[in-house]
Amino acid sequence: MSVELVQQTGVSSAKPRWRKVVRQLVMNPGAFIGALILLVLVFGALFAPWIAPYDWNEQWVGPRLAPPSTDHFFGTDRFGRDVFSRMIYGGRFSLSVGIATVLFSMIIGSLFGVFIGYTGGRVDHFGVMAIDVMLGFPPIVLAILIVAVLGVGLPNVVVAVGIAGIPRFARVVRGATLAIKARPFVEATQAIGAGHFRVMVWHLIPNVLPTITVLATLNLAGAIISTASLSFLGLGAQPPTPEWGAMLYQSREFYRFAPWNMIFPGLALFLSVMSVNLMGDRLSEVLDPRVSKGH
Amino acid sequence: MTFGYLVRRVLQMIPTFIGATLLAFLIIQAAPGDFTDRFILEPNMDAAQLERMEARFGLDKPVPLQYLNWMWSLLRFGYLGESFSYRAPVNVVIIPLIWNSMSLVLVSLFLTYLLTIPIAVISAVRQYSFLDKAVTFLSFFGLAIPNFFFILVLIVGVLMLQPVLRDLGAGDSIFGALIRPLSYDLERGLLFPVGGMRTSQIYDQLTVWGKLQDRFWHLVLPVLVVTTASLASLVRVLRGQMLEFLRADFVRTARAKGLAESTVTYKHALRNALNPLISSTGAILPELVGGAGLVEFVVRWPGITPAFVAAIAAQDIYIIMGLLTLSAVLLMIGNLLADVLLVTVDPRIRYS
Numbered sequence: 001m002s003v004e005l006v007q008q009t010g011v012s013s014a015k016p017r018w019r020k021v022v023r024q025l026v027m028n029p030g031a032f033i034g035a036l037i038l039l040v041l042v043f044g045a046l047f048a049p050w051i052a053p054y055d056w057n058e059q060w061v062g063p064r065l066a067p068p069s070t071d072h073f074f075g076t077d078r079f080g081r082d083v084f085s086r087m088i089y090g091g092r093f094s095l096s097v098g099i100a101t102v103l104f105s106m107i108i109g110s111l112f113g114v115f116i117g118y119t120g121g122r123v124d125h126f127g128v129m130a131i132d133v134m135l136g137f138p139p140i141v142l143a144i145l146i147v148a149v150l151g152v153g154l155p156n157v158v159v160a161v162g163i164a165g166i167p168r169f170a171r172v173v174r175g176a177t178l179a180i181k182a183r184p185f186v187e188a189t190q191a192i193g194a195g196h197f198r199v200m201v202w203h204l205i206p207n208v209l210p211t212i213t214v215l216a217t218l219n220l221a222g223a224i225i226s227t228a229s230l231s232f233l234g235l236g237a238q239p240p241t242p243e244w245g246a247m248l249y250q251s252r253e254f255y256r257f258a259p260w261n262m263i264f265p266g267l268a269l270f271l272s273v274m275s276v277n278l279m280g281d282r283l284s285e286v287l288d289p290r291v292s293k294g295h
Numbered sequence: 296m297t298f299g300y301l302v303r304r305v306l307q308m309i310p311t312f313i314g315a316t317l318l319a320f321l322i323i324q325a326a327p328g329d330f331t332d333r334f335i336l337e338p339n340m341d342a343a344q345l346e347r348m349e350a351r352f353g354l355d356k357p358v359p360l361q362y363l364n365w366m367w368s369l370l371r372f373g374y375l376g377e378s379f380s381y382r383a384p385v386n387v388v389i390i391p392l393i394w395n396s397m398s399l400v401l402v403s404l405f406l407t408y409l410l411t412i413p414i415a416v417i418s419a420v421r422q423y424s425f426l427d428k429a430v431t432f433l434s435f436f437g438l439a440i441p442n443f444f445f446i447l448v449l450i451v452g453v454l455m456l457q458p459v460l461r462d463l464g465a466g467d468s469i470f471g472a473l474i475r476p477l478s479y480d481l482e483r484g485l486l487f488p489v490g491g492m493r494t495s496q497i498y499d500q501l502t503v504w505g506k507l508q509d510r511f512w513h514l515v516l517p518v519l520v521v522t523t524a525s526l527a528s529l530v531r532v533l534r535g536q537m538l539e540f541l542r543a544d545f546v547r548t549a550r551a552k553g554l555a556e557s558t559v560t561y562k563h564a565l566r567n568a569l570n571p572l573i574s575s576t577g578a579i580l581p582e583l584v585g586g587a588g589l590v591e592f593v594v595r596w597p598g599i600t601p602a603f604v605a606a607i608a609a610q611d612i613y614i615i616m617g618l619l620t621l622s623a624v625l626l627m628i629g630n631l632l633a634d635v636l637l638v639t640v641d642p643r644i645r646y647s
Contacts, residue, residue, distance in 0.1 A: 080413035266444035274439035
């Protein structure tokens with residue numbers, strides 16, 4: 001009897017809850033459209049070699065700067081490369097770079113937030129001060145500065161935008177940790193004799209996970225834009241990489257004569273950010289109503 | 296709020312300021328090489344000259360000492376150091392940059408606040424109406440479109456209209472006469488200028504009124520883009536807040552005792568809903584400067600961000616430091632102002 005009770009209120013409840021979350025997500029029209037668009041973009045990126053009619057880097061598959069036609073749906077660029085094929089392949093870079101960036105700031109920021117929030121005292125004091133110092137700069141400015149140190153390139157952009165995103169995760173996760181730390185079960189766990197590490201990893205982190213998930217989804221859109229922005233400044237992906245921001249950067253000299261070079265990668269960027277926003281919005285309502293407000 | 300609280304808040308800003316400037320300085324110094332490296336390959340420079348140059352800029356001293364020197368002259372004289380590439384004091388170099396960026400950012404900020412409140416209030420009061428749905432859709436659009444892409448699309452749009460408008464400008468039709476005052480240069484078919492901050496060829500010969508007009512036309516597209524993004528996020532926040540407070544118990548009470556609906560909306564619900572908008576004022580200014588930065592790039596606006604990236608490329612460290620310090624100070628002052636404003640507006644909030 002008591003064993004059953006523990007199972008009902010404990011671990012086993014996690015599974016149906018997630019299923020419920022997914023259902024609530026899909027039932028919302030906005031989130032459904034978002035999921036659909038994102039699915040198409042991700043599908044295109046994953047199966048790019050089978051979908052793209054041409055190789056992303058093969059030159060002179062058509063005339064240079066040709067407008068959209070049945071041969072080249074989105075026209076060609078200045079080397080006669082197929083813009084449609086490049087855009088499809090571009091999802092591989094733009095989307096994965098955005099996800100990697102958020103994972104980077106999420107992991108480091110959350111661990112830091114849980115650690116200082118749980119430890120408290122002087123550690124918390126200096127931790128909060130470090131967060132405040134990093135929040136003292138606009139994230140994109142901090143990211144540009146870090147790229148300047150690390151050097152130009154897509155992996156460095158991930159690290160730079162990732163570092164710039166750390167304080168936002170750390171601050172929110174620290175707040176959530178403080179709230180959970182005050183709950184009696186944490187004290188109970190300590191009373192049974194669980195060490196600090198065990199409390200943090202097995203009791204605090206699972207409890208702040210909904211908050212972290214929501215924050216990560218809400219930050220993913222920003223991360224996709226930020227990484228593309230750095231590529232647009234010429235600091236990220238280098239030619240011939242078909243990253244969307246870099247494609248926009250490379251189109252800047254002739255967008256007046258061949259706007260299709262600029263419109264389609266930009267549209268892909270716009271659609272992916274829009275779909276992530278639509279899903280993140282609904283997810284935050286379902287998972288953690290507190291985080292979505294005022295952010 | 297007491298005077299003591301203000302003093303304590305200002306005192307708390309000091310370690311943050313030192314931390315932020317120190318962090319910036321360390322990151323800058325972590326970059327390999329320095330400003331003089333670009334002259335190594337120049338045939339008319341020898342090693343001795345390079346060394347003399349390093350000594351003149353203070354680059355031969357240890358990093359902590361460089362930082363202390365910089366901080367000392369900032370506190371003592373308000374001097375931000377010398378720009379290597381401009382060969383001029385940083386203060387002199389960055390003031391016009393700040394002015395240029397601020398003209399763009401402050402106009403956008405003003406428009407954002409002007410539009411946010413009516414749009415969000417109407418949208419919340421008539422929830423699920425056509426207008427509300429349009430606002431929700433447009434705010435998703437505004438949040439999702441990267442501003443460097445948006446400004447490019449607008450420029451291409453203006454350029455595509457160019458041939459049509461040029462014919463209209465040449466003809467004597469009524470439509471041409473109507474649209475002439477609504478466009479920047481109808482003879483060339485340009486509804487709006489597509490780059491720069493002013494028309495460089497003729498600007499100096501213009502009258503004061505003409506100069507203002509010229510500035511105005513160049514502001515339209517960048518301001519539109521910068522405002523769209525900030526408007527979208529603020530409207531969403533305020534609309535959510537309004538919806539919550541319109542359903543609150545005290546609003547029902549206010550209605551029950553027979554107050555006019557407009558009084559209920561504006562004096563009861565809006566008054567409470569404004570709080571997050573006020574507390575975000577501190578963060579919005581640096582955010583706008585950052586967001587406007589990419590637009591500045593596209594339209595070749597001589598603002599902060601293009602200069603910042605150029606300074607990083609040249610390792611002109613005191614320009615970088617100057618601009619970073621500026622953004623950090625802006626943020627701190629903004630946050631302080633937001634807190635003070637919040638206490639003034641909302642008597643429930645008290646700081647001790």
